[in-house]
Amino acid sequence: MIEQKSKVKKETFLQGILVLIFSQVLIKILGLVQTLYLTNRKGFGDSGNAIYMGSYQIYALLLSISSIGIPNAISKLVSERVAIGDNEGAHKVFKVAILTFGIIGMIGTLLLFIGAGFISKYWLEIPESTITLMILSPGVFFVAISSVFRGYFAGRQQMKATANAQSFEQFWKTLLTIIFVEIAVILTSRNTMYMAAAATAATSTAIVFSFLYLYRFYISERKYIQIKNENGVKSENKTIKSIVKTILWISIPISLTAILSTLNKLVDSMTVVKMLKPILGEETAKIKYGILSAKVDILTSLPLAFNVAFATALVPAISAANAKNDTDTINKRISFSLLLSLIIGLPCTAGMFLYSNEILLLLFPNASAGETLLAISAFTIIFTILAQTINGILQGFGKVRVPVIALGIGVVVKIIANIVLMPIAGIYENGAAIGSVLCHLISLIIVYGVLKRTTKLNFSLTRLAIKPTIATIIMSGISYGTYFILKPFISIRIVTIITILIAVIVFIISLLFLRVFSKEEIEMLPKGEKVYKALKKMHFCN
Numbered sequence: 001m002i003e004q005k006s007k008v009k010k011e012t013f014l015q016g017i018l019v020l021i022f023s024q025v026l027i028k029i030l031g032l033v034q035t036l037y038l039t040n041r042k043g044f045g046d047s048g049n050a051i052y053m054g055s056y057q058i059y060a061l062l063l064s065i066s067s068i069g070i071p072n073a074i075s076k077l078v079s080e081r082v083a084i085g086d087n088e089g090a091h092k093v094f095k096v097a098i099l100t101f102g103i104i105g106m107i108g109t110l111l112l113f114i115g116a117g118f119i120s121k122y123w124l125e126i127p128e129s130t131i132t133l134m135i136l137s138p139g140v141f142f143v144a145i146s147s148v149f150r151g152y153f154a155g156r157q158q159m160k161a162t163a164n165a166q167s168f169e170q171f172w173k174t175l176l177t178i179i180f181v182e183i184a185v186i187l188t189s190r191n192t193m194y195m196a197a198a199a200t201a202a203t204s205t206a207i208v209f210s211f212l213y214l215y216r217f218y219i220s221e222r223k224y225i226q227i228k229n230e231n232g233v234k235s236e237n238k239t240i241k242s243i244v245k246t247i248l249w250i251s252i253p254i255s256l257t258a259i260l261s262t263l264n265k266l267v268d269s270m271t272v273v274k275m276l277k278p279i280l281g282e283e284t285a286k287i288k289y290g291i292l293s294a295k296v297d298i299l300t301s302l303p304l305a306f307n308v309a310f311a312t313a314l315v316p317a318i319s320a321a322n323a324k325n326d327t328d329t330i331n332k333r334i335s336f337s338l339l340l341s342l343i344i345g346l347p348c349t350a351g352m353f354l355y356s357n358e359i360l361l362l363l364f365p366n367a368s369a370g371e372t373l374l375a376i377s378a379f380t381i382i383f384t385i386l387a388q389t390i391n392g393i394l395q396g397f398g399k400v401r402v403p404v405i406a407l408g409i410g411v412v413v414k415i416i417a418n419i420v421l422m423p424i425a426g427i428y429e430n431g432a433a434i435g436s437v438l439c440h441l442i443s444l445i446i447v448y449g450v451l452k453r454t455t456k457l458n459f460s461l462t463r464l465a466i467k468p469t470i471a472t473i474i475m476s477g478i479s480y481g482t483y484f485i486l487k488p489f490i491s492i493r494i495v496t497i498i499t500i501l502i503a504v505i506v507f508i509i510s511l512l513f514l515r516v517f518s519k520e521e522i523e524m525l526p527k528g529e530k531v532y533k534a535l536k537k538m539h540f541c542n
Contacts, residue, residue, distance in 0.1 A: 021306055023163030027170040028302045032363075034174040035298045038199060040366045041181065043190030046290030047283070051196040053293035054124045054269050055132035056203075069255030070101055070144065071151035071162070072395055073247055076319045078155025083320040089238070094152045096243045098145065105144025113137040125273055126286070128193040132200040139207040146207075149214040157317075161217050169210035176202035253400040257391060260407040264414055264439055268292060268432045271418045276428060288429040291370040296433070299359065300377045303348035307341050307385045318396025332520075334455060337389050339464050339516070345385035346472040347507050351500065352378035354480060358496040365493075376433040383440035390447045397454060406446035410439035463516060471510035479503035512540040 038044050038052070074097050081090035112119075116133035120126055146165065153161040177199050184191070184198035238246075272292060276285035321329040352359065356374040391403040414435040421431025483499045490498075511517075512535065522532045 019159045019163045023167045024304075025306065026167050028304075030170045030174040032298060032302065034177050035294055036363055037178055038181070039294060039364050041185075041195070042366075043185065043192055044181070044195050045367050046287040046294070046369075048192045048196050048199075049290035049294035050273070050286040051126055051128045051132060051193060052199050053290070053297075054126045055120070055129040055136060055196075055200060069251035069253070069257075070097070070147035071154060072254050072392075073251035074148055074151025075154035076250060076395065076398075077246065078152055079157070079317075079320040080323045082156055083323045090152075090155065092238070093243060093247070094148065096240050097148045097151070097247055100244050100247065101144045101148055102141070105141035108140035108144070109137045112140060123270055125277075128196070131193070131197045135197060135200045135204055139204045142207050142211040146211045146214050149218055157320075161214065165210045165214045165217070168213050169206045171206075172209050173203055173206035176205055250398075250400055253404045254395060257400075257403040257407055260404065260411050263411055264407075264436060265293070265297065267411065267415055267418060267435075271415075271422070272429060272432055275418070275422045279423065280428070287369075292373055292429055292432060295360065295364060295367075295370050296373045296377050299352065299363075299374060300381055303344055303381050304385060304388065306344045307388055318393060319398075322397060331455070334393055335464070337393070338386070339468075341385050341389040342382075342465060342468045343511065343516070345382035346468050347475055347503065349378050349382040350472050350476045351479075351503060352381065354476060355483075355496060355499065358483075358492060358499075362493050362496045372430055373433050376430055377436060379437045380440050383437070383444045387440060387444040387447055390444070390451050393451060394447060394454065399450065399454065402450045403443075403447055406443040406450075407439075409446065410441075410443040413442055414439035467514045467516050468511070471507055471514060471516070474510045475503050475507040478506045512538075515540065 039046070039049060041048075074093065077093045078090040081087070081093065113134055116130050116137070120128070120130040120133060150162040150165065153159070180198035180202045181195050184195045188194040268289065272289040273282075273285045276288055279285075280288070317333055318330055321333070353375050356378065357368075357371040360368040360370055360374060387403075387406070394400070394402050417435030417438055418432050421427050421434055422429065424431065427434075479499050479502050482502050483495060486495045486498060519532055522535065
């Protein structure tokens with residue numbers, strides 16, 4: 001049966017990335033709005049963030065088990081089946097995964113709900129977080145099911161479904177947070193615990209809305225998705241048991257990578273308050289953790305919004321190309337993705353390091369503490385971004401255990417760093433930031449070494465690393481000089497905005513002068529041929 005003229009068209013690799021980038025940027029902007037509102041809201045602030053984020057890290061740990069590995073595992077299996085024309089096999093993977101992860105998600109929900117009191121009292125040492133954990137618990141089930149839908153469409157190179165669902169979820173999460181917290185303010189006279197509970201209620205509600213969107217999308221598009229094989233292709237005659245084993249074999253290591261990434265944050269939630277409380281007092285310790293877990297983590301994770309698209313799109317893209325032994329396509333996508341990851345990570349790292357105080361003053365005028373924490377944590381950006389992209393490449397090749405081992409070693413180093421550094425006078429909470437930097441640096445070194453041995457690619461060090469680094473140095477010098485010239489005459493907040501805009505412009509111009517992108521890469525962009533001709537006229541391209 002020949003597929004109908006499809007509303008569901010395959011996207012190109014770059015189209016899928018652009019869709020995800022736009023979605024992730026929107027999500028991060030909305031998330032930042034939410035954080036700005038909560039942190040600056042009287043009665044919430046850093047203390048409220050400690051309750052909210054402490055609970056969220058526990059929730060995120062169970063969420064990783066039930067969902068993070070699922071989309072990549074499903075997308076890998078589906079893309080491999082679709083690439084060779086086995087549409088029936090691809091759809092069978094989807095149906096089996098729905099049942100499997102529905103059960104796993106329900107178990108996660110029950111564990112979190114039942115164990116909320118114990119976790120809040122003995123793990124977090126923040127008893128006020130009990131109610132927030134209970135409210136968050138249903139989200140584990142709904143995210144697990146939603147993740148199967150997302151993985152299925154990603155495997156068919158339909159990133160739009162995932163992008164729209166995630167954007168939809170974050171929109172409602174931000175809007176409902178403001179509404180619910182304001183209601184809590186009125187009803188409880190600004191009780192911080194109930195304000196945090198209201199914020200988590202908004203999160204759970206938004207997760208359900210996202211699930212309903214994905215389910216409706218699937219129902220409306222189902223008749224257009226080709227699920228029958230063509231040209232005499234035989235479907236793999238796999239039993240349900242064997243499919244479940246295959247999915248788990250792939251998803252568990254990927255989930256473990258996500259769990260370890262979450263555990264990196266969970267280490268802070270379980271050590272910062274506990275270790276600083278005897279030294280600084282309970283309230284100050286909670287505030288220090290609130291600064292680290294909310295403001296610093298939110299800001300350093302913003303650049304990942306651009307890069308997460310590569311990690312997501314690379315898994316099915318490389319899996320499909322590898323299934324067809326298309327080495328040329330694999331090489332081009334790896335090189336292009338690494339280049340863009342450096343172009344995203346380097347300037348963001350430099351910017352947050354140089355302007356940590358100014359950024360906090362700009363965004364959090366009512367609670368701007370955390371300058372040193374942000375400056376140190378800025379270095380996690382470049383290491384995390386590169387490791388994230390390489391992990392997607394390795395998972396596409398089926399080397400799903402390498403990222404687990406690499407990040408596991410990094411987390412061990414993080415735990416040791418927290419324990420050793422935080423009690424030292426003058427270091428305190430900054431020891432947690434140093435530990436995170438070491439964790440991601442070690443993880444990157446390991447996965448990059450495996451990538452080099454796996455692909456045997458001869459990367460152009462000049463194009464991939466040296467030129468973006470030169471552009472970052474030029475950007476930093478010019479923007480920093482501009483900042484000091486304007487600082488005596490204009491308010492700090494306005495100078496910061498101007499400086500950031502100048503930094504972006506200078507970085508882009510520097511990349512063009514250095515001719516970082518090839519003709520083929522420019523032509524992959526929307527209206528790429530016209531863009532290339534215009535740049536060539538200005539002598540920015542060969």
